[in-house]
Amino acid sequence: MTDNIVEIDNLSFGYGGRMLHKGINMSFPRGKVVAIMGGSGSGKTTLLRLIGGQLKPVDGEVRVDGTVVHEQGRRELQKLRRKMGMLFQMGALFTDLSVYENVAFPMREHTSLPESMIRDLVMMKLNAVGLRGARDLMPTELSGGMARRVALARAVALDPAIIMYDEPFAGLDPISMGVICNLIRRLNDALGATSIVVTHDVREAFSFVDYVYFVADGMVAAEGTPDELSKSTLPFVHQFVHGEVDGPVPFHYPAPDYRGDMLRGHDV
Amino acid sequence: MSRLLSGFDSLLRGIGHRLVDQFWRLGSAARFFAYTLIYSGESLRRPNLVIREIYFTGVLSLIIIIVSAFFVGMVLGLQGYNTLQKYGSSEAIGVLVALSLVRELGPVVTALLFAGRAGTAITAQIGLMKATEQLSAMEMMAVSPIARVVAPRFWAGVISMPLLASLFSMIGILGGYLVAVPIIGVDGGAFWSQMQASVDFREDVMNGFIKSCVFGVACAMIALFEGYDAPPTADGVSRATTRTVVNSSLAVLGLDFVMTSFMIS
Numbered sequence: 001m002t003d004n005i006v007e008i009d010n011l012s013f014g015y016g017g018r019m020l021h022k023g024i025n026m027s028f029p030r031g032k033v034v035a036i037m038g039g040s041g042s043g044k045t046t047l048l049r050l051i052g053g054q055l056k057p058v059d060g061e062v063r064v065d066g067t068v069v070h071e072q073g074r075r076e077l078q079k080l081r082r083k084m085g086m087l088f089q090m091g092a093l094f095t096d097l098s099v100y101e102n103v104a105f106p107m108r109e110h111t112s113l114p115e116s117m118i119r120d121l122v123m124m125k126l127n128a129v130g131l132r133g134a135r136d137l138m139p140t141e142l143s144g145g146m147a148r149r150v151a152l153a154r155a156v157a158l159d160p161a162i163i164m165y166d167e168p169f170a171g172l173d174p175i176s177m178g179v180i181c182n183l184i185r186r187l188n189d190a191l192g193a194t195s196i197v198v199t200h201d202v203r204e205a206f207s208f209v210d211y212v213y214f215v216a217d218g219m220v221a222a223e224g225t226p227d228e229l230s231k232s233t234l235p236f237v238h239q240f241v242h243g244e245v246d247g248p249v250p251f252h253y254p255a256p257d258y259r260g261d262m263l264r265g266h267d268v
Numbered sequence: 269m270s271r272l273l274s275g276f277d278s279l280l281r282g283i284g285h286r287l288v289d290q291f292w293r294l295g296s297a298a299r300f301f302a303y304t305l306i307y308s309g310e311s312l313r314r315p316n317l318v319i320r321e322i323y324f325t326g327v328l329s330l331i332i333i334i335v336s337a338f339f340v341g342m343v344l345g346l347q348g349y350n351t352l353q354k355y356g357s358s359e360a361i362g363v364l365v366a367l368s369l370v371r372e373l374g375p376v377v378t379a380l381l382f383a384g385r386a387g388t389a390i391t392a393q394i395g396l397m398k399a400t401e402q403l404s405a406m407e408m409m410a411v412s413p414i415a416r417v418v419a420p421r422f423w424a425g426v427i428s429m430p431l432l433a434s435l436f437s438m439i440g441i442l443g444g445y446l447v448a449v450p451i452i453g454v455d456g457g458a459f460w461s462q463m464q465a466s467v468d469f470r471e472d473v474m475n476g477f478i479k480s481c482v483f484g485v486a487c488a489m490i491a492l493f494e495g496y497d498a499p500p501t502a503d504g505v506s507r508a509t510t511r512t513v514v515n516s517s518l519a520v521l522g523l524d525f526v527m528t529s530f531m532i533s
Contacts, residue, residue, distance in 0.1 A: 049404075052407075054407060054408070077410075078410040078412075081407075081408060084408065086408045088401045089401070090401065092400060092401035092402050092404065094397075094405075095400070095402070106411075109409065109410075109411045110411075151405075
């Protein structure tokens, strides 16, 4: 057994000739919370899908627990996915099922536990995210933060070894953000799992993660502990961490000369 | 001249592009159908899933089917009587109503209503499940969306359609009876006995039943594929829903012609 539960080795991926990732190397040690950060559209979410085997790399490989993900058949991939839990950006709760049934869903699908035990487990998971009292609500009745917490309870329903979070803070108020940060850390440590958090919220992420990868232009632009990166003098990291408008990442989308563009009038 | 040529060139290219696109779609639809059949075993082993979907597609379509059937039957009674009485054979009204319903109108109108009522609901639901990442989430939970979401809905459609079509024919005949016998005053005995004598179980009833089963497969498959294949945006889902109605209707009418020509010959 290696110390890293997930390893990404020289990974390249792209859609229709446009490469999104160009040779990415990352490793995720067991028991740690690791953040993948980068601007919008830098392919962070795609990385999670590559780890989950929903996409196949163009080159390189992703290994989960020593197994190369894209070489697995359907059954092996399903077996591998049972070790993973994923929290989607908007929660992705099943809208036709209640909160209780959403959390019970993976248990019903993958185990033949008696109903009484499923009930106990669902209550424990919901209690861990503080929503035991909301078990009879439907997903449409939940606020954004609550939906995210229910989805988190569902993601950890089968005690996965790897928990992946896709933008867990997007669109949340500061209190909910704090709650989610706290939960990610607590659940990770309580379950002895490894967490991979994809986000662009620097302040939140730096407050609780162990290690950070910065992705830019399809490559790992920088990596290190939050402390190291806060002090980094690399221009890109500096711009990102301090939220500066212009820098190595330009404010303007590539465009022809402004003056020339304006003078040309309607003749485009 | 060169402008004309380049216009012609881009027109040709456009047509070719669309054609190739359609072939791709046809291919992925066929693959989707095959997967649905392969995964059907898994979902049929859990009949609860199928029964739940029969409720949504079949039971909730009952009102529209019953009301439409009643009106179609009444109109058939009126129109049929109007024409038949010119030839002095208004007692044959029962045969006319029953044969038109059992052979054609029952299966076809039910399928068209089914596509509009249940097909659109299925497409929109699956399209939105895709747009809100519910299908991805299921996949990541090591649960196949085809086995869990698609196959139960497919079988629910295939089972519901013949039942709804039979009900349509039955209610339609009642509607026809109501207009012809108590209101117009055609002899009730002649209405039923002529019908009984002229409607053949194998030739008419069974053929109608076979048609409705085929329509069930076609409508359910089109609705499911359009939903599953829809771009995950508001625009994509709305276009997919429209395509479900258009394609299902065309498929039903086309298949009806083909099957009728085989059944009659």
